[in-house]
Amino acid sequence: MVDSFLNMYKEIFFSVKSDGVESFTDALSELGALSVTIECLEGQEIIKDEAQFEAEYWDLNKVTVLISAEDEVKFAHLNPLNSTIVPDLDWVLEMQKNTPIQVIGETLWIVPSWHKVPVDAKEVLLLDPKNAFGTGDHPTTHLCLEWLVKNRPTGKTVIDYGCGSGILMIAAKKLGSTKISGYDIDSGSMKVMHQNCRENGIEEDVTLVAGAVADIVLANIHLGPLLTLVHTLKDLCKPKGVLVLSGILPFQLPQLLEAYLPHFSLNSVDTMNGWMRVVLRR
Numbered sequence: 001m002v003d004s005f006l007n008m009y010k011e012i013f014f015s016v017k018s019d020g021v022e023s024f025t026d027a028l029s030e031l032g033a034l035s036v037t038i039e040c041l042e043g044q045e046i047i048k049d050e051a052q053f054e055a056e057y058w059d060l061n062k063v064t065v066l067i068s069a070e071d072e073v074k075f076a077h078l079n080p081l082n083s084t085i086v087p088d089l090d091w092v093l094e095m096q097k098n099t100p101i102q103v104i105g106e107t108l109w110i111v112p113s114w115h116k117v118p119v120d121a122k123e124v125l126l127l128d129p130k131n132a133f134g135t136g137d138h139p140t141t142h143l144c145l146e147w148l149v150k151n152r153p154t155g156k157t158v159i160d161y162g163c164g165s166g167i168l169m170i171a172a173k174k175l176g177s178t179k180i181s182g183y184d185i186d187s188g189s190m191k192v193m194h195q196n197c198r199e200n201g202i203e204e205d206v207t208l209v210a211g212a213v214a215d216i217v218l219a220n221i222h223l224g225p226l227l228t229l230v231h232t233l234k235d236l237c238k239p240k241g242v243l244v245l246s247g248i249l250p251f252q253l254p255q256l257l258e259a260y261l262p263h264f265s266l267n268s269v270d271t272m273n274g275w276m277r278v279v280l281r282r
């Protein structure tokens, strides 16, 4: 009984006002949240911000948090709306079943390892994300992949900072990058990234080394780390190089730009399902 409980996950749900989402999600991470998803709370209208950018945000947000069932007590003081049990095995299998093959820009095929490669696939990226982030179906990853397909990195060097499964750097290589390298604060993700590189025939050493610089730097990480990484990302980016940031919510944009615009010029801001991609030039 105790053993089966320990193998369980739980999803707990919160309702959070837009101006509190950032500090709330930071607190969730500190308490040991395994993943956090932010959506529009049912019945809320999406509000268009007529300010500088066509930002979208929600007045009230539904925050869904995946935790180990044994950790639930740590989150009780945050007054969740409710919670549901997610058995470990089902959760992994369901996630895999629900991750389809994706085709980005009609050329780049992201094929998870549990699917067969379709015969008509063009540039194929084989992916086994295991426990690392980056299956390609999350809007923040999708925004970066879409940018790479539209701005093919042919003959360019690319750094993927916060590489997770390695999906972005491998995509860059498939799309013509001459040299890719990646780094993740999570050693498990680094291992998965190396495995995925090998599966895709990338044999060279792709670990980001001190002093490296690139024409294109990709960083799909949420706002908190991005604010502390301004100088790191600047130093990785060649003069006139491009920095692609993702993982940002519209209400976080002013804070992000305040930190980055002293060092970069703004190229574009695009939104997908409430998430933003910000492209900057050094």
Ligand SMILES: C[S@@+](CC[C@H](N)C(=O)[O-])C[C@H]1O[C@@H](n2cnc3c(N)ncnc32)[C@H](O)[C@@H]1O
Residues within 6 Å of the ligand: 133, 134, 135, 136, 140, 141, 144, 160, 161, 162, 163, 164, 165, 166, 167, 168, 183, 184, 185, 186, 189, 220, 221, 222, 225, 247
């Ligand atoms: C949203 S995932 C993105 C993964 C992948 N690049 C993608 O686009 O799907 C963010 C990744 O950044 C890593 N990360 C978070 N903070 C970091 C930091 N300060 N330095 C390096 N990596 C970090 C996380 O471990 C995670 O793998």
